[in-house]
Amino acid sequence: MSGPSMSRHSKNGGLARLAVTLYPAAWRSRYADEVRVYLADSGGGPRAAASLAWRAIPAWLRPPGHLHDGPARTRASLATVLTAWVVLAGLGAVFVQLTQNQPEAQAAAVAGHPVISWAYWVFDAAAVVSVLAIVAGGLPLWWRLAALTMSLAGAASIAAAAGLYRWASPEAGYHQSWPLGIYVPAVALAAAVALVSAARGIRASRPAGA
Amino acid sequence: MKDGLDRWADPPLLVLASLADEPKHGYAITQDVAETMGVRLSAGTLYAVIARLEARGLIEPLEAEDRRRPYRLTNAGAEALAVQSERMEKVAGVARRRLRANYGWAGA
Numbered sequence A: 001m002s003g004p005s006m007s008r009h010s011k012n013g014g015l016a017r018l019a020v021t022l023y024p025a026a027w028r029s030r031y032a033d034e035v036r037v038y039l040a041d042s043g044g045g046p047r048a049a050a051s052l053a054w055r056a057i058p059a060w061l062r063p064p065g066h067l068h069d070g071p072a073r074t075r076a077s078l079a080t081v082l083t084a085w086v087v088l089a090g091l092g093a094v095f096v097q098l099t100q101n102q103p104e105a106q107a108a109a110v111a112g113h114p115v116i117s118w119a120y121w122v123f124d125a126a127a128v129v130s131v132l133a134i135v136a137g138g139l140p141l142w143w144r145l146a147a148l149t150m151s152l153a154g155a156a157s158i159a160a161a162a163g164l165y166r167w168a169s170p171e172a173g174y175h176q177s178w179p180l181g182i183y184v185p186a187v188a189l190a191a192a193v194a195l196v197s198a199a200r201g202i203r204a205s206r207p208a209g210a
Numbered sequence B: 001m002k003d004g005l006d007r008w009a010d011p012p013l014l015v016l017a018s019l020a021d022e023p024k025h026g027y028a029i030t031q032d033v034a035e036t037m038g039v040r041l042s043a044g045t046l047y048a049v050i051a052r053l054e055a056r057g058l059i060e061p062l063e064a065e066d067r068r069r070p071y072r073l074t075n076a077g078a079e080a081l082a083v084q085s086e087r088m089e090k091v092a093g094v095a096r097r098r099l100r101a102n103y104g105w106a107g108a
Helices: A003-020 A025-042 A046-061 A072-100 A103-112 A112-144 A145-166 A178-204 B011-019 B026-037 B043-055 B075-103
Strands: B057-061 B071-073
Touching: A003 A025, A003 A046, A003 A072, A003 A103, A025 A046, A025 B043, A046 B043, B011 B026, B011 B043, B011 B071, B011 B075, B026 B043, B043 B057, B043 B071, B071 B075
Parallel strands: none
Antiparallel strands: B057 B071
């Protein structure tokens, strides 16, 4: 094989080997080594790189059953959904704190647009319902955690929530918006629990030794 | 194949048919499939198929030889291949009869 040809071949093989890194850890642990040998035998090439990259998507979305701990994967998925939901709800709380709890802005908005005042009430109701849903959904994950982890996560999240609340509304006290006084710490606590659970679930879904 | 009909070839079936001969590692499977069935399996497709077939218990890995891990057909894999082969044989028989009757085809 000539120099330039070998260089092109090596570059293509490198791309294909790089594509292998796109796969989940469990898949790589089981197949990456033999795929590398396959690429060395076949010479790799752009077609191999493209096909490996493309097939990495279903390997994430619908991983082969024999590579994963199914229940751990389910817990990780559930915890990730809860985390995303909690983050969304938390950002909503900050938004309300930045807008609703500014006395002048609120008075002007409510006086000029009655619909807006109803919208705020709807938001508050949705916020309370979402907290209940998050707590209910998070309980099974909560029970799986050690007491020490829970205590640390709870203390840290409450401190973070208090800081966030005061940052969002430096002039407002907790008494001015009772739903948020409960809502923000609860959301932060649930977020901490969900994050820790997601991390545990994701670790558990990896193969032993990975 | 250059006519696009090779998309109808089912890669899992091709891999099962290749392993029905003897245990093979990945590269040997692609070579066998290309030589005997005229279909080129890409690396991504091959290992996606191997993972699925292994998960369903239709093939099983053997001890690796020089980092090349051969796979062999399981009994369940042989049964699945037999069922699919009979189905394909029926389709092929119907197609041949109708081609002879209606298009004057004189092939095998």
